[in-house]
Amino acid sequence: MREIAYQRAGNVEDAVRAGSQPEAAFLAGGTSLVDLMKLEVLNPARVIDVARLDLSRIEVTTGGVRLGATATNSAVAAHVEVRRRFPGLCEALLSGASPQLRNVATVAGNLLQRTRCAYYRDLSTRCNKRSPGAGCAAQEGWTRMHAILGGSDHCIAVHPSDMCVALAALDAAVHVRGPRSERDIPFSDLHLLPGDHPEREFALEPGELITWVFVPATPAAARSRYVKVRDRLSYAFALASCAAGLEIAGGRIQAARIAVGGVATKPWRNPEAERALVGEAPRAEAFRRAAEVALQGARPLRDNGFKVELAKRTVVRALTLSAEGA
Amino acid sequence: MPEDTSTDEGLSRREFLVTGAATVAFAACAGNSPRREGAAAPPPGDPMEITLLLNGERRVLRIDPRTTLLDLLRENLGLTGTKKGCDMGQCGACTVLADGTRIDSCLALAAQYDGRSITTIEGLARDGALHPVQEAFLNEDAFQCGYCTPGQILSCVGFLREGGGGSAAEIREGMSGNLCRCGAYPNIVAAVRSLHGRA
Numbered sequence: 001m002r003e004i005a006y007q008r009a010g011n012v013e014d015a016v017r018a019g020s021q022p023e024a025a026f027l028a029g030g031t032s033l034v035d036l037m038k039l040e041v042l043n044p045a046r047v048i049d050v051a052r053l054d055l056s057r058i059e060v061t062t063g064g065v066r067l068g069a070t071a072t073n074s075a076v077a078a079h080v081e082v083r084r085r086f087p088g089l090c091e092a093l094l095s096g097a098s099p100q101l102r103n104v105a106t107v108a109g110n111l112l113q114r115t116r117c118a119y120y121r122d123l124s125t126r127c128n129k130r131s132p133g134a135g136c137a138a139q140e141g142w143t144r145m146h147a148i149l150g151g152s153d154h155c156i157a158v159h160p161s162d163m164c165v166a167l168a169a170l171d172a173a174v175h176v177r178g179p180r181s182e183r184d185i186p187f188s189d190l191h192l193l194p195g196d197h198p199e200r201e202f203a204l205e206p207g208e209l210i211t212w213v214f215v216p217a218t219p220a221a222a223r224s225r226y227v228k229v230r231d232r233l234s235y236a237f238a239l240a241s242c243a244a245g246l247e248i249a250g251g252r253i254q255a256a257r258i259a260v261g262g263v264a265t266k267p268w269r270n271p272e273a274e275r276a277l278v279g280e281a282p283r284a285e286a287f288r289r290a291a292e293v294a295l296q297g298a299r300p301l302r303d304n305g306f307k308v309e310l311a312k313r314t315v316v317r318a319l320t321l322s323a324e325g326a
Numbered sequence: 327m328p329e330d331t332s333t334d335e336g337l338s339r340r341e342f343l344v345t346g347a348a349t350v351a352f353a354a355c356a357g358n359s360p361r362r363e364g365a366a367a368p369p370p371g372d373p374m375e376i377t378l379l380l381n382g383e384r385r386v387l388r389i390d391p392r393t394t395l396l397d398l399l400r401e402n403l404g405l406t407g408t409k410k411g412c413d414m415g416q417c418g419a420c421t422v423l424a425d426g427t428r429i430d431s432c433l434a435l436a437a438q439y440d441g442r443s444i445t446t447i448e449g450l451a452r453d454g455a456l457h458p459v460q461e462a463f464l465n466e467d468a469f470q471c472g473y474c475t476p477g478q479i480l481s482c483v484g485f486l487r488e489g490g491g492g493s494a495a496e497i498r499e500g501m502s503g504n505l506c507r508c509g510a511y512p513n514i515v516a517a518v519r520s521l522h523g524r525a
Contacts, residue, residue: 098502
């Protein structure tokens with residue numbers, strides 16, 4: 001790890017001011033940032049510890065729940081209102097990492113966690129995310145874990161988060177405080193597609209600090225489920241995952257939410273797949289058609305062709321569980 | 327160890343290893359201390375002072391801000407019961423309790439824990455009596471080589487405090503952050519199960 005200046009922010013204003021300096025990074029739980037600093041993949045000169053700011057509350061507000069930026073993954077997953085209103089979010093959180101990591105990993109840290117692409121984490125290989133313009137070793141490399149959606153010639157790294165897949169499906173909004181103002185970012189706008197600039201990962205300006213995430217409570221959210229398929233039963237990143245929620249009345253689907261994980265460069269949402277379900281009876285044939293639409297545009301690589309069908313079946317499974325309303 | 331055995335021949339393996347580790351730690355510090363030359367040199371990593379309530383004892387420590395909690399325990403303080411396995415948050419050998427909650431000490435800067443309580447395997451026994459989780463691991467023969475065992479035991483203490491369930495499936499999931507390469511899992515599950523509802 002390179003030398004750092006460590007500073008604990010006393011309040012949000014201080015944090016934003018300190019975070020606006022060059023080469024500054026916010027630190028909360030540390031499970032992602034400290035790991036990448038040790039590998040010298042991320043090399044901030046100043047680390048601004050925001051973990052003790054008054055941002056860890058989980059509050060029921062008008063129309064939904066506000067998740068404080070520094071609430072831990074464990075705290076969110078265990079919260080009674082979160083479990084009741086967003087069961088799929090709880091399942092997503094509990095399917096991620098290990099208990100030790102969830103005990104310190106935070107909401108905002110989860111939103112900003114970096115890819116697990118092996119080439120990104122290995123300084124001896126080329127990576128456009130790490131070194132813009134260097135090239136992408138993954139393109140000719142071992143691509144079993146890489147993206148089939150949202151990639152470019154410059155990057156095919158998968159977004160690793162489970163929580164973010166659920167938050168994408170639930171239409172969450174990310175509240176940020178910047179040097180001059182505060183604003184809300186729709187969840188689907190927070191993560192950027194790699195395109196020509198894989199090094200630009202988030203729609204955040206220098207110094208902007210995530211303060212909370214608002215999750216709207218809807219009938220579909222209350223029936224949401226998360227299904228994750230991986231190489232082993234626990235403590236592994238997704239090969240394919242899906243967060244899905246259905247609102248059903250009179251035997252027909254009134255509203256649907258679908259987001260797919262483990263297969264794309266950001267939490268993947270295709271609103272057309274959701275529209276295809278509205279008015280349908282909640283049956284396997286309709287779910288399969290929606291899954292086909294959800295995976296539209298998939299471009300399998302040499303080693304990950306299996307992900308296309310796997311992801312479709314995962315979508316069908318998540319929709320089926322939501323319809324059953326467990 | 328009696329004083330009269332402190333000759334070269336009398337050095338225990340542990341003493342030898344600790345001496346070796348201290349030398350390595352010193353060398354590593356010396357290697358880091360010169361400022362990086364050239365462009366984009368970060369500002370000096372000035373040493374900082376932190377206070378830990380470590381195994382019940384207040385410790386004021388002067389550290390390089392980069393120091394992980396794991397390295398602080400092992401290298402600076404000689405508390406080598408906490409193991410460094412993967413050093414990247416995947417094996418759980420470095421599990422300690424922070425304010426009673428289990429965490430991986432390898433992915434934490436020590437500075438983050440300033441003012442907080444840390445419990446390592448060395449601090450689990452009370453007045454010479456083993457902690458019930460330690461007893462259970464002995465009773466169920468829940469280890470082979472022992473390298474993962476301190477982390478397994480502290481993870482189990484955390485799991486029970488979290489109110490983790492008592493079925494084999496719940497125990498396996500709840501303890502999944504701790505790898506055992508010997509494969510002592512059946513007996514680890516038995517040890518955790520034997521404690522359920524008692525801790």
